[in-house]
Amino acid sequence: MSLPDYSGFKEIKVQLDSGVLVVTIDRATKRNTFIDALGADLKNVFEFADKDERVRVVILTAEDTAPAYCSGADISGGWSGLFAKDDDEEGELAHRDGGGQVSMVIYNCRKITIAAVNGHAAGVGVTALQLPFDLRFVWAGAKQSLPFIRRGIAPEAGSTYLLPRLIGHSRANSLLLTGGTYLPNSPLLENLYHEILPTREEVFPKALALAKELAVHASPKSVRYTKGLLQHGGESIEESHLLDSRAIRILAASPDAAEGAKSFFERRPPQFESKPSKDSWYPWWRSVDVKYRKTKL
Missing domain, CATH: 3.90.226.10 (2-enoyl-CoA Hydratase; Chain A, domain 1)
Known part of the structure; x- marks a missing residue:
């Protein structure tokens, strides 16, 4: 864009x-x-x-x-x-x-x-x-x-x-x-x-x-997922566990996770990608359309 x-x-x-x-x-x-x-x-x-x-x-x-x-x-x-x-x-x-x-x-x-x-x-x-x-x-x-x-x-x-x-x-x-x-x-x-x-x-x-x-220190994709989990978590700890588990699995395979671990061991600020990579799961919740539509007869 x-x-x-x-x-x-x-x-x-x-x-x-x-x-x-x-x-x-x-x-x-x-x-x-x-x-x-x-x-x-x-x-x-x-x-x-x-x-x-x-x-x-x-x-x-x-x-x-x-x-x-x-x-x-x-x-x-x-x-x-x-x-x-x-x-x-x-x-x-x-x-x-x-x-x-x-x-x-x-x-x-x-x-x-x-x-x-x-x-x-x-x-x-x-x-x-x-x-x-x-x-x-x-x-x-x-x-x-x-x-x-x-x-x-x-x-x-x-x-x-x-x-x-x-x-x-x-x-x-x-x-x-x-x-x-x-x-x-x-x-x-x-x-x-x-x-x-x-x-x-x-x-x-x-x-x-x-x-x-x-x-500098927060991964854009990790921020996005963490906010999603906080705002759209499960109805029980079991449902939240399923969401957490999938999020961890997806994020662990991302370049940001590799960079986060590498920068930690090298004791330097991370160089996270500015563009969060896309995946087919996020967002996992249903969005509600709040627009009002006039009735047409």
Whole structure:
């Protein structure tokens, strides 16, 4: 495929450096509120990253001088701004939550994804812009709010699926059914984060350092399979054993596995192939088509 052009985005800034794609939300004057254009940019950039063989890790962050990492959806025009024209014409079954579409693209990205949360976050700034990521770094002073029940709406962006799986059902209940605001060090939230940093200026450098390490030391194909096993494992330990076993057998025969062993014994950084080799098994799960199709009589 031709190489993606990362220069044409309106609401984000994007930079690719040594296998790490840095995506910065660029709406500081609007408190980095979430609008349709931002959602479209994020979907596109993560779809590009998924296919771009140069990209090993993706980081999402905001300028550390911005008033918020993401202060939630822009509802200055009311809730009707969240719905497309087809929603009105076709009814409630036609609506597809914009935050959820972003969440699914990030969650399904086959690269390592990192959220560097260097500011306050509310609503979709937590649900879509943190929960679907593989790893999360956060400033200890960043207020995190999930106020859906206090606004008369439902949690979005796949949060009722992701949050209980990440921190447990009881903590998810506490967060979503109180609609409160909590700091990352709260017992309800602290397990969500890879690292909690004392200052906001430390968040992105820490995330970038780990991203650069993983861009060198993590096999792209191993990352892809590991994420698949975590997200689409078996219904029992026996089913997971069957999936693990086949994955190990396939990966052990790959050039990356040979290079991983060789570099270990030679005590040097590995030189993994940037292009994951294809096989007939991955993905082993059935994908659900979420597109809405109008009824034709």
